[in-house]
Amino acid sequence: MSGLELTGIVKRYKGDTVLNDINISVDKGSTLVLFGPSGAGKTVLLRLIAGVIDPDQGSVVINGVDMDGVAPEQRGVGMAFQNFALFPHMSAYQNIASAIEVREPVASRLDAAVKGIARLLKIDQVLDHAPRALSNGQKQRTALARALVGKPSLLLLDDPLRNVDAKLRFEMRIELPALLAEQGTTVVYVTQDYKEAMALGSQIVILESGKIVQSGSPEEIYLTPATMNIARQFGDPVINLLDVTPQCDSRGAYVRLSETTLRLPSNLQHTEGRECVLGIRPESMRFAGAVTPAAFPATIEAITPLNEKTVALMRTSGGRELLLSQPSGIASPDTGQVFVTVEPNALHLFDKSTGERITPIIEQAEAVVIDTANTVETVA
Numbered sequence: 001m002s003g004l005e006l007t008g009i010v011k012r013y014k015g016d017t018v019l020n021d022i023n024i025s026v027d028k029g030s031t032l033v034l035f036g037p038s039g040a041g042k043t044v045l046l047r048l049i050a051g052v053i054d055p056d057q058g059s060v061v062i063n064g065v066d067m068d069g070v071a072p073e074q075r076g077v078g079m080a081f082q083n084f085a086l087f088p089h090m091s092a093y094q095n096i097a098s099a100i101e102v103r104e105p106v107a108s109r110l111d112a113a114v115k116g117i118a119r120l121l122k123i124d125q126v127l128d129h130a131p132r133a134l135s136n137g138q139k140q141r142t143a144l145a146r147a148l149v150g151k152p153s154l155l156l157l158d159d160p161l162r163n164v165d166a167k168l169r170f171e172m173r174i175e176l177p178a179l180l181a182e183q184g185t186t187v188v189y190v191t192q193d194y195k196e197a198m199a200l201g202s203q204i205v206i207l208e209s210g211k212i213v214q215s216g217s218p219e220e221i222y223l224t225p226a227t228m229n230i231a232r233q234f235g236d237p238v239i240n241l242l243d244v245t246p247q248c249d250s251r252g253a254y255v256r257l258s259e260t261t262l263r264l265p266s267n268l269q270h271t272e273g274r275e276c277v278l279g280i281r282p283e284s285m286r287f288a289g290a291v292t293p294a295a296f297p298a299t300i301e302a303i304t305p306l307n308e309k310t311v312a313l314m315r316t317s318g319g320r321e322l323l324l325s326q327p328s329g330i331a332s333p334d335t336g337q338v339f340v341t342v343e344p345n346a347l348h349l350f351d352k353s354t355g356e357r358i359t360p361i362i363e364q365a366e367a368v369v370i371d372t373a374n375t376v377e378t379v380a
Contacts, residue, residue, distance in 0.1 A: 002061070003028035003186030004049070004154060009058035011044060011210075018044050019055075019210045026203070028063065031180060031187040033201030035194070035233075040207040042190045046156045049188065050077050063153055078152035078185075082159040084139045086131040092118075092142045093127040100150045117145045120179060137168040148183060155180070157189045161196065173199040194234045198222070206230060224348075228355040231279050231348060237311055237323045240280040243352065246271040258316040260296035263344050267360030271349060276358065279348030282311065282325035287332050288339040295339035298322065303334045314340070 002025050009022035019041045026032045034042045047053050049060055051072035060067040067075060078099070086095050096114045104110045118124040121141040131139055140160060147155060161169045177200055180187050191197055197204050198218040206214045206221070214226035225231035231239045244255040246264060253268040254261050255278060264271075288295040298314040301321075305328065312324045312332070324340065326332065349358045 002026065003030070003063060004032075004188065005059075005061040006045075006049070007059045007061070009045070009048065009060070010056050011041075011048060011053070012056050017210060019048070022058070022212060024205055024212075024215075026186055026188065028186050029181075029184050030202045031177070031189055031200055032203045032205060033197040034188060034190045034205055034207060035192070035197045036207035037192065039209075041210040042207055043158055045207075046079070046158055046188065046190060049154070050079055050156055051075050076153045077156060078147035078150060078154070079156040080143045080147040080158070080160045082162040084131070084143045084163070086139060086142060086146075088131050091128050091130055092123060092134065092138070095131070095142055096127075096145045096149050099146045103150075113149055114145075117149045120182075121145050121148075136164050140164050140168070140172075148179075148185070151183060152185060155183075155185045155187045157187065159190050159192065161191075161193075169193075169196070176200060195236075198234070224357065225279075226357050228277060228279070228350045231350070235281060237282045237325055239348070240282065240322050241350075242278045242280070242320055242322075244276050244278045245273060246276060246349070248272040257320075258296040258298060258318060260294075262296065262342060262347075263294075264347060264349060265345055265360060267362055268349060268358065270361050271358055275352040277350045277352050277355075279350060280322070280342060281346055281348075282323040283309075284343045284346035285322070285324045285340050286326065287324070288341045291339050292341070295341050297337055298340050299337050300333060300335055314338070 004024070004026040006022055006024040009019055010017065011019040022045065024032065034045065036042055044053070048055055051067060051070060062075060062077070087098065090098065093114055096118065097110055100113060101110060104113065115124060115127070118127055121144060123138055123141045123145065126134060126138055131142070134142065140163070144160065161172055173196060189200055201218060204216065204218055204221050205212055208229070214221060214230055221230065222234050225234060228241060232241070242257070246253045246255050246268065248254070248269050251263070252266055253264040253271055255264065256262070296316070298316050300312055300314050302313040304311045308328055309325050310328050310332070314322045314324060316322065350356060351358055
């Protein structure tokens with residue numbers, strides 16, 4: 001069953017379209033991540049789901065119920081923001097309790113609910129503190145507790161980890177999915193951090209200028225980015241992007257890199273002579289132990305160890321810079337000329353003018369049809 005269904009959503013401000021034909025379906029109990037730059041329309045979409053603003057066109061359906069005309073407080077939606085938005089004159093306990101005290105008049109049940117969610121988020125020891133006495137991490141957990149305490153059917157999280165330190169962000173990427181799964185809540189999570197998007201989302205929707213440019217699982221977004229811009233944003237180190245003009249021979253399409261033939265994935269012959277951009281993930285390259293026809297020469301200019309991986313900055317014979325990433329502990333040269341291989345199926349090809357991914361053209365297979373006279377015909 002769908003926990004959230006957005007159909008044909010359009011929102012305009014003073015003639016400018018900030019959301020254009022947004023169609024999203026989120027399974028009940030799953031987490032969808034809205035990813036995109038500032039100004040893409042992410043927060044506007046959250047406010048629209050919450051009922052703070054209304055769409056100019058389209059519908060919002062939560063748990064099978066159309067929200068047209070339903071007030072925000074009647075939608076069963078919880079929300080937490082990047083700026084915490086805590087009441088400064090209330091303690092952490094009172095901030096959390098404020099979300100449910102109107103509908104939970106029994107003091108013992110209210111107290112149990114507040115302390116229970118506080119224990120889950122590891123802030124039970126600071127419940128009597130005012131917000132000014134809390135660390136940023138404790139403030140964020142208090143805001144999350146306030147959003148979760150009422151066990152909302154839908155939880156909207158607007159970049160909630162942006163203002164906390166790196167250690168807490170890492171911890172919350174691990175803890176938050178388990179907590180949300182335990183609550184069974186449908187979640188829409190906004191972020192500009194691709195690592196958060198990959199760690200938290202079962203589905204990622206990428207917004208740019210109010211439009212959906214790609215939607216899919218974290219694996220689909222990473223392995224088949226729809227545009228060069230998406231390819232740049234997902235990955236660390238950033239993807240290598242090289243201007244190329246593919247050529248073809250009897251074996252298919254290829255490009256030249258350091259005077260070496262680099263074979264492209266199959267069925268890309270239609271790119272011959274076209275101005276393209278080749279994307280090579282740093283982790284899809286390896287140093288070759290020996291010279292092979294598929295290995296291209298390069299010169300190492302710098303090696304940077306980054307704990308779990310080592311990143312090499314290389315330069316091809318044509319002067320192009322490339323980054324190669326491999327797990328720490330793998331023996332590799334640290335200077336001079338090297339030979340490098342690339343996983344052919346890990347190559348990405350984009351149109352230079354539009355930035356869009358170029359997909360292989362699969363030729364239609366011939367089908368065999370047997371007629372009633374037992375004769376065999378082939379149909380293209």
